Amino acid sequence: MSDILQKICAVKAEEVAAARKKISLERIRADAESRVLTRDFVGALRAKTAAGQAAVIAEIKKASPSKGVIRQGEFIPADIAQSYADGDGRVSAACLSVLTDRQFFQGQPDDLKQARASCSLPVLRKDFMVDAYQIYESRAMGADCILLIAACLDDAQLHDFEAIARSLDMAVLVEVHDGPELERALRLRTPLVGINNRNLRTFDVSLQTTLALRAQVPPERILVTESGIATPADVAQMRTAGIQAFLVGETLMRAPDPGLALAELFA
Structure with missing residues (x-):
């Protein structure tokens, strides 16, 4: 695990400990289990590719540890989400990814809640999962999918967290x-x-990371390439290689109208 990832995971453990003091695991689990209306994250991606389009998970994030503040000025998750859902009327996002990490990405759970409420797209909670508490918390805040980062978790945690997510009818993107x-x-x-x-x-x-590993991913899986998609040429390179699903954030977040930028990138 890299130094920055180790630092983030340590902060997450502290955040979970603090959250448990405010809301017990039993209460957050009961809240999660009461929320039965998830949106079909996997189905939304498959529907785009079935229509011959790229399946784009469009990201909402204000900042990152490596780049600092990415979206200058006004940051309104609901408006950004609606822009992604609309696109240019022809090309649009399949799903959303919303950063909820506070300390390193300047996000918060309300960003996810606002984004999901503003449109009908399924939403991934983009955060660093280190404890089962966070899986229940994700469903309680409205997430339809969670991210599990393999570098942060051992095999037992990966399997346990996936099982909890599935029990809550959430999809899992493993990175x-x-x-x-x-x-x-x-x-x-x-x-x-x-x-x-x-x-x-x-x-x-x-x-090249994606291109080098793509042959190891069975065809029944959905390979999502993440980071570095900045130009139509990048998209064309991936699609020529048979990769049809993309998670894109920084390039779109720097644009005045993220939805139109998405449509231009994936036209």
């Missing part, structure tokens, strides 16, 4: 950075495998 992590991810039941092109130690980004 990997290399071959050994991919092997671990493929032992899970989820069809969603995200390959992050960002090196966790240097923060360098290379689309």
Whole structure:
């Protein structure tokens, strides 16, 4: 695990400990289990690819540890979500990803709640899961999908957290950075495998990470390429290689109208 990831995970453990003092695991679990109307995250991605379009998970985030503040000025998650849902009227997002981490990404749970309430797209809670409490918390705040980062979790945690998510009718996107992590991810039941092109130690980004690992992902899984998609040429390169699902954030967040930027990128 890289130093920054180790630091983030340590902060998450502290946050969970504080959250448990305010709301017990039993209460947050009961709240999660009472929320039965999830949106079909996997189905939304498959519907886009079935229509011959790229399946885009469009991200809402204000900042990142490596780039600082990404979206300057007004940051209104509901408006950004609606922009992604509309696109240009022809090309639009399949799903949303919302950063809820406060300390490193300047996000918060209300960002997810506002984004989900403003449109009909399924929503991924983008955060660093280190405790089962967070899985229940995610459903309680309205998430339809969670992110599990293989580098943060051992095999037992990956399986346990996936099982909890499935019991709550949430999808799981498992994120990997290399071959050994991919092997671990493929032992899970989820069809969603995200390959992050960002090196966790240097923060360098290379689309070759996805291209080098794509042959190891079985065709029945949905390979989501993450990070580094900045130009139509990047999209064309991925789609030519048979990759049809994308998680894109920074490029869109820097644009005045994120939805139109998405449509131009994936036209």
